[in-house]
Amino acid sequence: MGDPLHTVSTLPTARRPGCPFDPPEELLEARRHGPLSSYTFPGGHVGWLVTGYDLIKSVLSDPRFSSRREFMRHPTVDYGGLQLPPVPPGEFLLMDDPEHSRYRKPLMGKFTVRRMRLLTERVEQITAEHLDAMEESGPPADLVSAFAKPVPAMVICELLGVPAADRPSFQAQFESFMDAEAQDEDAATAYTATRDRLGELVAAKRAQPTDDVLSELTDSDLTDEELQGMALVLLAAGLDTTANMLALGTFALLRHPEQLAALRADPGLTDRAVEELLRYLSVGKTFMRTALEDVRLGGRTVRAGSSLILSYNTANRDPERFTDPHVLDFRRQDGGHVAFGHGIHQCLGQQLARVEMRVGFPALVGRFPSLRLAVPAEEIVMRTELSDIHGVKSLPVTWDA
Template structure:
């Protein structure tokens, strides 16, 4: 959801930012390349900052961690729509999308959220995720083989980071491999929500029809996949309606796609920019688990998440009023020197790394363990199989213009 971001971005400049406009600095070209100096400034000067648009920005670890668990900061879709609408944004696209999506974990508060989350947890278990490791390894090996066969250079985003999560989703949900191109097309069209409402809505409708067919087939012939597991959960517990089952499948399939892509791309770039840490990982591949945690902290894929104030709350000496929007900057919290020693240093062996890269509290990212596993396998494989991996000569890095997500448009590499 980028309605507010677009408006701020149009007003941002590359020059000095007035004290009252600290939030606008995050929309400048400099911040797009490297937002972390701007986060440091906000933590120093105005850690609980109200932008000129009336949106609150939280950047300290303690404040963000507390806010993630505070039920007075709501994720409810109707509150969110009203809050954005109060800022003067055109909410037609957002409203249509959320109405079609229905009530799901990502847009509800307790008690509905707790009920839906519990039912999904019973199907999306740690054991089921770990069981995917060998399959993920086969996918990554195939993608790397194809990239190497194509020539001495590759765009990591296009060759590995982007196709990986979609391929894994096919295995996890039992989506036939031959349907993958069509599913990818629908995903691309979802991303055009704010550009072409009719195209995006049509894609969502087609995708829901496709999922409805898959669910029906799994009821008749269950398999060892997540849709079958959710169907089984529904049969045992009728609190999950047909509409909620469909919406839960939709969210689980789509949620981890972008996060995994960002994580693999950002992490690979960070390692290439820190050859001492890359060498350390090559020497000790067993570091990959702690390495992925540190890479997530160091350049967090989901830079910020949005909440709306459901009840007046005081944070950092400021009173946030009902109906106001709050941006919780996970990435800024993950570089807070009050929580992390020497936070701007990449250290793959960092102890006590309780980063907030996948959130915290009741809305902790359900797909976080799967995204982490995919990153472990992908990064570990690249480090092991391509010992001469480096940035392509003259590579110009372009970051997508969305301050809530940090993603490279491309990552040209030589090997």
């Protein structure tokens, strides 16, 4: 007989008071019982919650676990047994191979480390422009709206080739689309409006290509509808996560002054600081997979059709993988987080996100040496809605003008 299986009945989102960066206590408790727990989904399906680092990497690299949306169950909502439809063409995050690779491969050469390094100068300019505006307006400021959201939004606009005059309205459209608190009907409306807007952009690039990723993709066998879907993936993957990393990462720096001081004293720590913030914060909290056949996992049999919740935030705090996992340490030696996932679905835009953070954090703390929270830390409102992304709703900061 093996050890009794730990059971989790609800997926927690709230963090412990005073611990906004740590995973919910219920998830940490599940990990203490082992890397695999039973999870009862709304509607009664008994599936799995995976909290261990090694098991999550195993699932993510195993083609017997599917990413297809039509196989998914929502971890917190009961849809009354209704099966979700497949995603529209181009939205490859929720597809398996070979469809997934058909869409991903044309993009891979456009997000290489070399190409993202070439983009660094432009990211520096965009970052400086927003810091200039913050400085000119004077303290206090909401770092989310003044810096963390608009910088990645402008970078994405440039990559997709959105005309400069259209960028403010595009950014507003993005924010409506990414609003995790929107009601179902409002979310559906925003989704449709965003796809329509991207459809107009694709048509414009077909007619008159410019120097951007979307124009390059029009020179392929991909249809306009497929390009719409791929552009939507780039928006969703490249905007919300990076925006929350910039804001939540700054919050973490301000709450760990010894690490902030180390970063200011040694700019050579920047790359390691970014990787450690990615591990420590894990803004991409959970992802889903479904077993296509019976699979042995962690000493248990996961039956075909079973849904799995993958808890990235506990994997990145796994004590069997990381020494002192709950400590933020920019000189940490044991790297290798799964903040960007693993396997064939590993985040395509991870190098772009790294560039934006490697530029953004030093520029922000360098421009404002006295940067600090404008309200007590416990008053910072965290995102606790049922979203896959962890972050802050706003981050009021101030500095000595």
